[in-house]
Amino acid sequence: VQLQASGGGLVQAGGSLRLFCAVSGRIFSSSGMAWFRQAPGKEREFVAAITWSGGAIYYADSVKGRFTISRDNAKNTVYLLLNSLKPEDTAVYYCAADNTVSRWTMRNLSGYRFWGKGTLVTVSS
Numbered sequence: 001v002q003l004q005a006s007g008g009g010l011v012q013a014g015g016s017l018r019l020f021c022a023v024s025g026r027i028f029s030s031s032g033m034a035w036f037r038q039a040p041g042k043e044r045e046f047v048a049a050i051t052w053s054g055g056a057i058y059y060a061d062s063v064k065g066r067f068t069i070s071r072d073n074a075k076n077t078v079y080l081l082l083n084s085l086k087p088e089d090t091a092v093y094y095c096a097a098d099n100t101v102s103r104w105t106m107r108n109l110s111g112y113r114f115w116g117k118g119t120l121v122t123v124s125s
Contacts, residue, residue, distance in 0.1 A: 021095030
């Protein structure tokens with residue numbers, strides 16, 4: 001299983017970006033998917049997650065109402081729409097996948113066995 005994140009870039013505060021995570025391998029349609037981020041000097045933190053069916057979605061409080069996670073199982077792709085960006089959103093964003101992750105562990109790093117390399121989002125003030 002391979003994950004490739006893309007879509008990062010430099011944007012002004014208040015702007016928007018759309019991140020993409022393309023997943024190769026047959027497990028995508030049965031996998032929970034998530035986005036995490038890691039700012040310089042900080043630990044990796046949960047951003048958003050979506051179950052395999054899209055029936056349940058979870059967000060970190062810091063991004064709720066500004067970010068939207070979605071998926072297209074036909075395209076083996078998960079998306080993260082970032083709106084109303086703030087300088088504190090600056091980080092490398094990673095996508096993660098696992099077909100064994102449960103709703104109770106979707107916010108946890110340890111819930112995912114497969115990770116992409118990340119895409120950098122920089123928000124200028």
